[in-house]
Amino acid sequence: MRIVVCLKPVPDTAARIKVHKDGTRVDPEGVKFVLGPYDARTIAKAIELRGAAGGGNEVVAISAGAASGEAEAKKRIKDALALGADRGVFIADPTPENRDPLATAKALAAAIKGLDGFDLVFCGRQAVDDQALSVGPMLATLLGVPCVTDAVGMEVQGSTARVRRAAEGRTEVVEVQLPAVITGQRDLADEQYPKLKEILAAGKKPIADFKFDWPATPAYHVVSLSPPPEPIAGKIVGKGPEAVPELFKLLQSEAKVLTF
Amino acid sequence: MLQANTARVPLATDDDEALPGGGFLVAPVPGKNTFTRERLSDEQRAFAEAADRFVEGEVWARMEAIEHRAEVEGPNGKEPLVVQLTRQAAELGLCSIEIPEEHGGLGLDLTTAMVVSEALRGCASFATTLGAHSGIGTMPIIYFGDEAQKAKYLPKLATTELFSCYCLTEPGNGSDALGGKSTAVRSPDGTHFVLNGQKQFITNGAWADMGVVFANIDGKYSGLIVDLRAPGVVRGAEEKKMGIKGSSTTGLVFQDVKVPAEDLLGKVGDGPAIALNIIYVGRMKLGFSTMGTAKHAIDLTVKFVKERKQFGRPVIGFDLQQAKLAEMVAWTYAADAVCYRVVGAVDRDLSRLPDRHDARGQIEVLRRYGLECALIKVHASETLSRVLYHALRMHGGYGFCEEYQVERLARDNVVETIYEGTNDINRLVLSGALAEAVHGSSIPFMGFVDEVHRGLRSGDLDPGSVDGWLGAETARVFGLKRALAWAVEQAFIGVGQDVRVEQQVMCGLADGLIALAAAEGALAKTLACGEGDAQAAVRADITRLCLLEATGEVRRKAQEALTHALAPRARAEKLEVLERLLRWAEPAAEAPEADAVAIKRRIAEHVAGRGRYPF
Numbered sequence: 101m102r103i104v105v106c107l108k109p110v111p112d113t114a115a116r117i118k119v120h121k122d123g124t125r126v127d128p129e130g131v132k133f134v135l136g137p138y139d140a141r142t143i144a145k146a147i148e149l150r151g152a153a154g155g156g157n158e159v160v161a162i163s164a165g166a167a168s169g170e171a172e173a174k175k176r177i178k179d180a181l182a183l184g185a186d187r188g189v190f191i192a193d194p195t196p197e198n199r200d201p202l203a204t205a206k207a208l209a210a211a212i213k214g215l216d217g218f219d220l221v222f223c224g225r226q227a228v229d230d231q232a233l234s235v236g237p238m239l240a241t242l243l244g245v246p247c248v249t250d251a252v253g254m255e256v257q258g259s260t261a262r263v264r265r266a267a268e269g270r271t272e273v274v275e276v277q278l279p280a281v282i283t284g285q286r287d288l289a290d291e292q293y294p295k296l297k298e299i300l301a302a303g304k305k306p307i308a309d310f311k312f313d314w315p316a317t318p319a320y321h322v323v324s325l326s327p328p329p330e331p332i333a334g335k336i337v338g339k340g341p342e343a344v345p346e347l348f349k350l351l352q353s354e355a356k357v358l359t360f
Numbered sequence: 361m362l363q364a365n366t367a368r369v370p371l372a373t374d375d376d377e378a379l380p381g382g383g384f385l386v387a388p389v390p391g392k393n394t395f396t397r398e399r400l401s402d403e404q405r406a407f408a409e410a411a412d413r414f415v416e417g418e419v420w421a422r423m424e425a426i427e428h429r430a431e432v433e434g435p436n437g438k439e440p441l442v443v444q445l446t447r448q449a450a451e452l453g454l455c456s457i458e459i460p461e462e463h464g465g466l467g468l469d470l471t472t473a474m475v476v477s478e479a480l481r482g483c484a485s486f487a488t489t490l491g492a493h494s495g496i497g498t499m500p501i502i503y504f505g506d507e508a509q510k511a512k513y514l515p516k517l518a519t520t521e522l523f524s525c526y527c528l529t530e531p532g533n534g535s536d537a538l539g540g541k542s543t544a545v546r547s548p549d550g551t552h553f554v555l556n557g558q559k560q561f562i563t564n565g566a567w568a569d570m571g572v573v574f575a576n577i578d579g580k581y582s583g584l585i586v587d588l589r590a591p592g593v594v595r596g597a598e599e600k601k602m603g604i605k606g607s608s609t610t611g612l613v614f615q616d617v618k619v620p621a622e623d624l625l626g627k628v629g630d631g632p633a634i635a636l637n638i639i640y641v642g643r644m645k646l647g648f649s650t651m652g653t654a655k656h657a658i659d660l661t662v663k664f665v666k667e668r669k670q671f672g673r674p675v676i677g678f679d680l681q682q683a684k685l686a687e688m689v690a691w692t693y694a695a696d697a698v699c700y701r702v703v704g705a706v707d708r709d710l711s712r713l714p715d716r717h718d719a720r721g722q723i724e725v726l727r728r729y730g731l732e733c734a735l736i737k738v739h740a741s742e743t744l745s746r747v748l749y750h751a752l753r754m755h756g757g758y759g760f761c762e763e764y765q766v767e768r769l770a771r772d773n774v775v776e777t778i779y780e781g782t783n784d785i786n787r788l789v790l791s792g793a794l795a796e797a798v799h800g801s802s803i804p805f806m807g808f809v810d811e812v813h814r815g816l817r818s819g820d821l822d823p824g825s826v827d828g829w830l831g832a833e834t835a836r837v838f839g840l841k842r843a844l845a846w847a848v849e850q851a852f853i854g855v856g857q858d859v860r861v862e863q864q865v866m867c868g869l870a871d872g873l874i875a876l877a878a879a880e881g882a883l884a885k886t887l888a889c890g891e892g893d894a895q896a897a898v899r900a901d902i903t904r905l906c907l908l909e910a911t912g913e914v915r916r917k918a919q920e921a922l923t924h925a926l927a928p929r930a931r932a933e934k935l936e937v938l939e940r941l942l943r944w945a946e947p948a949a950e951a952p953e954a955d956a957v958a959i960k961r962r963i964a965e966h967v968a969g970r971g972r973y974p975f
Contacts (some may be wrong), residue, residue: 116970116971116972122676129894130894130970130974171402175402175406178406179406180401182406182410291417292412293410293414293417293418293452294406294410294452295410295451295452295453296407296410296452296453296454296456296466296468297453297466299402299403299406299407300409300466303402303403333667333669345441
């Protein structure tokens with residue numbers, strides 16, 4: 101079984117994000133880029149499934165990134181290798197500022213088609229930076245395979261995957277014929293910490309370069325990006341039951357969420 | 361970088377060959393090839409990130425439970441959470457970095473061990489527990505164990521199947537570490553020793569399975585590997601401590617404990633060598649972890665002062681708070697620079713050994729860096745003290761409350777100035793090593809000072825200039841070296857044979873040397889990062905602030921030391937010479953780099969914008 105995990109470097113969620121002076125994107129200066137939290141879960145699940153399925157299986161980590169910052173972009177693939185993935189594929193992008201989800205999905209599809217077959221493709225349900233939630237379904241369409249979104253659990257039996265989806269107010273269990281694209285939620289697996297030994301081993305695992313002919317112009321582009329409004333500071337009114345009357349009063353008079 | 365000067369010692373050099381043994385006092389100012397944190401390899405960076413993520417995700421998230429000694433289900437029943445976290449850390453490899461590969465470890469370089477120590481920040485209870493096990497509880501076996509001992513213990517120490525500790529201190533012997541009274545008597549048939557005695561302040565005392573225990577065998581202090589589950593071992597009650605409350609600190613009593621003869625570490629009488637050599641790495645690690653904690657304290661404080669509003673605006677908007685923040689960052693930057701400069705030099709020397717993994721060779725290299733290890737320990741742990749002093753006050757009343765972490769960090773920091781040799785002891789180690797280097801000519805001290813004397817006689821003290829970015833600052837650091845080296849010489853002449861008795865004078869010189877190391881470290885780091893670095897301007901400001909502070913510190917300490925050491929009638933003249941020399945370490949009064957207030961405002965503005973320690 102060949103399992104592909106698609107990765108995107110995203111700003112650390114603890115980072116202070118500033119809008120770039122061009123007004124359309126995040127200013128990368130001083131921001132630490134990390135593996136997205138959803139991607140980290142899909143890697144853990146992929147490793148688990150590979151282990152369970154026995155020998156002869158592999159996990160391939162694929163990521164597209166700026167050609168100019170190739171070393172940095174490849175680090176996220178190395179993160180996946182350190183977590184146990186077997187090899188990586190990097191798609192250099194000479195004009196990352198032109199990128200939109202469709203172009204990314206096309207690039208990933210081309211790289212995956214070049215793999216000599218695949219059984220499962222994982223994407224995080226979303227990248228925490230642009231939150232487009234579209235690469236996974238687009239990729240499935242381009243590969244001509246089904247897509248199950250928002251997986252919170254799954255197991256594989258032969259060529260069938262049984263996937264648990266957390267949908268609004270309900271849990272759904274679906275069966276899907278492989279190959280398929282699965283987008284993962286946080287609960288898909290526990291996040292794993294890389295072992296130092298695996299970090300050492302990751303340095304020796306191959307990362308292949310895949311050449312993709314990126315479209316010259318984006319299908320859509322961001323016209324403007326504005327930061328969220330300043331958050332209103334919280335208030336601690338006290339501790340324990342004696343704080344309840346004051347809290348109740350403030351919820352009525354100040355927050356106006358209680359109307360009785 | 362070019363240098364054009366009249367002195368025999370060149371003013372500056374790109375490389376950093378000035379260490380060890382305090383050689384930096386009389387060496388050219390190092391430049392762009394100095395080892396810094398920014399030069400870590402991708403792998404070392406990945407190790408740091410892995411440890412960072414573990415600490416943030418597993419340790420910080422459970423800090424309150426750790427401090428209250430919460431228990432969880434372990435492999436052999438209930439065990440303290442801090443023990444279980446150490447086991448998890450061991451699974452990731454954090455307890456086996458220095459253990460050779462053939463014994464189940466990773467056999468990685470010292471820099472990697474230090475990067476991981478830095479990551480174990482802001483959680484001293486956990487770091488102490490892990491360090492007592494994998495550092496001082498394991499390293500003696502790596503360095504002094506025979507092959508059988510290594511094969512028997514190291515694989516189990518790597519996984520925490522055996523939990524270790526280090527038993528040196530006794531009720532009557534703390535700083536006087538080698539004077540312990542415990543005894544081990546060889547049995548008539550030679551198969552074992554009978555151990556008797558009492559140990560005090562043993563980290564991991566409550567749960568360690570084994571320990572490296574020091575005792576007198578035939579009157580010679582020796583090291584033994586002792587099974588603490590053996591009959592006759594009595595564990596004392598937990599100490600009620602001011603800080604590191606989540607860790608275990610107990611006494612241990614040994615009553616006729618049988619120790620197999622094959623568990624003697626090294627030879628009879630190797631105790632002092634084991635104890636002294638192990639502590640070098642321990643001091644270095646403590647330097648890195650306190651330096652890491654200082655960065656963490658800055659992160660907490662920046663977040664607080666940006667959110668906390670008084671008089672209708674965030675606290676960070678006030679000039680005095682900006683000054684504190686700038687100082688915290690500058691001090692920590694210098695501590696980071698010194699730590700990495702030293703470990704880079706140690707690893708460089710280790711890599712030059714014919715066999716990188718030869719334990720004796722490693723010890724010999726580390727021993728040469730005894731001065732620098734003591735320097736790092738004092739400087740970083742006290743940098744953290746000063747950073748926390750500001751951090752607490754910038755938190756106002758909240759800083760005094762347990763809910764905000766700086767309160768715990770400040771309590772934990774106290775022991776960091778006490779264990780691994782108190783900072784007083786380390787200052788004496790440092791100044792003693794300097795005296796030895798000066799008298800033993802292991803550093804080219806006399807030639808350097810002779811040059812200063814020649815300049816004083818001829819009236820030409822101009823050290824020349826350095827071209828390029830921060831050239832003036834480079835020349836000023838060189839000026840500071842000349843002033844301090846001259847003061848050291850004069851003080852040594854003044855106190856004569858009383859070097860060991862004149863502790864105040866010696867510690868004053870040690871403080872001067874630490875201040876010089878900080879300023880030079882900051883400069884070298886900034887030069888190594890280069891003028892093209894995105895934060896080059898603020899790095900340069902930090903360097904200037906460190907240099908101003910170091911010059912002030914050297915002036916204060918040298919004045920005090922010389923005033924005491926010199927004959928009263930010689931004082932006025934010599935103190936004037938000191939001033940003449942220090943003038944070369946100072947900026948022109950009209951120069952912008954003389955204005956510390958403006959420098960601090962710029963640093964603070966940058967750090968506030970980044971929202972955290974920015975490097």
